[in-house]
Amino acid sequence: MTVNFPTALILIFGGLLLPFFNGWARKFWAVCVPIFSLIHLLVIPLGSFGIISFLDYSLVTFRVDKLSLLFGYVFLIAAFINAIYAMHSKDLIQQVATFVYAGSAIGAVFAGDLLTLFVFWELTAVSSVILIWARRTNKAYASGLRYLITHLLSGMLLLLGTIFYVKSKGTIDFTAMNLDQPGVTLIFIAFGVKCAFPLLHNWMHDAYPEATDIGTVALSVFSTKLGIYALARGFSGTEILIIIGAVMATFPIFYAVIENDLRRVLTYSLNNQLGFMVVGIGIGTELAINGAVAHAFAHIIYKSLLFMSMGAVLLRVGTVNGSDLGGLYKSMPWTTGFCIVGAASISAFPLFSGFVAKSMIMSAALYQDHILVWLVLLFASAGVFHHAGIKIPFFAFFAHDSGIRCKEAPTNMLVAMAIAAAFCIGIGCFPGMLYSLLPYPVSYEPYTTSHVLSQLQLLVFSALAFAVLMRNGIYPPELKSVNLDSDWLYRKILKRILIQLNEKSFSIYESTCLFIRIQLFLLYKKIRHHHHPAGLLARNWPTSSMVLWVALMLASYLIIYFFQLNP
């Protein structure tokens, strides 16, 4: 039996089979599918498979190399953890959608050509929106629509860019690209939407917090990292990415400080972490690319751990607003512990996964003399600890006691969080395993005395800043509110313009209709003037007058004839 078929098919068809199982069999199957897929990835050799010829081009539906494998592994680990996390749920459509979504993301990562990439790109959009709509609220429905439109537009840009690119280059292979080539800018923007570039970012902060408790965990894994993968494949070493990434790493943290919905705080820190990866890809040296993809790997796991802990709170308490929570460590001690592991990892504490990955990007920036960028990233590192590392656990589980006493998270959720936490600590303590998966050989040593000391100083003093501001009442309190972001442009301004245009166009329509009706009426009157029963052309003539006319015609004929004979 050949194994050279895309792994994506196992996940997609495995997911579509879920409705045929019931009860425990369904739960068992949901856990088996990612394991089968992982085994498939482990036995597949490097190379290009599943080649289909289409028009004059050959499509490579399954290209296996080190870069795609790394993303494939981590996507499957996340899908596995997610399957356990979602085990208590009876929402079948959500479970199926998660598998199709994970499968299409993996399909996109292993796509060797731009057309296959496009097909899976669109499939991730269509399948993931179900996870938002599954919340079944009006807000989630509206958010999901905005999310879908943004992602389908990104797909359209990718397709349009591909058409121009293929026409000029004569090949459809997805390899490194240059922004000077025709169509490539469109592809770059399409990738930028998925990576949540500044001003293209708001779909994430809009939609992720509106999805279900389990849906957001899956959402946080695939779409944005697919974008990061695509950038790493197509645009490594593209200078402009350094600036874009540095902006991405900083501006969301200001929003994170004042945001009340803790899952939205996590999306802002997700945006900030993507910024680090984008900087790494922009620098483009071997160390930087290694750092970017290692960070993506570590990030997927600790970010889903953080979203899982907030999902558990949402399930048990019904809200994740910082203003309503507090003191939950009494009721949910295990969830608190796992959340803190996730927080330590995202903050890059030594012995946790963020530390061994992020430092590669930071060092790469310094080696290439990007000192300003390095300072910005250092600020962003302190900031991410401040808002994700401290704020999330603090306002949810500690702070003032909200008086909420609830049950601990369901066992399956705790198991999923425990596995993710084990990965976070495992990668942090034994980085060699992750390093061996990276696309380039690694000679980087994260655990030097200087590095550990400097990182601890940075983090402890960031924590002190939080504590001092908190105790002195300077820290902004959690308030029920909405913070305007770039979505204001289309949710307010564009809406207003469209409403006005609608009103204007209605009045234009009205007056055009009136004009046409008047013209038609005038025409009708003119026709009627001659053709109405008594009109000149329609009235009934008496026979006598006809005889008179005939007689006159004959007489005139005679007269003319007479003159013709005698000229």
Add this chain to the structure above:
Amino acid sequence: MSEKKYIFDSAKNVTTFYKALWLLGILLIIGDLIIHRHEELKLAEIFGFYGIYGFVGCVILVLVAKVLRKIVMRDEEYYDR
């Protein structure tokens, strides 16, 4: 029947935790005197650079965020109107 007392219910424990954090910070800064950090960037070799940068950075972050809140914060139903 009084409810079980938890660790952070007493203000004393919170203050102890806070003081311990300061102690840890000071120890780490002293660490700079004992260990000479090797840095790619000369600027970062300044005594206590990372501690100062982290502290000042976070205070600025919060102060700027407070100003940002004045500009961008709206009530919850803002978009529904």
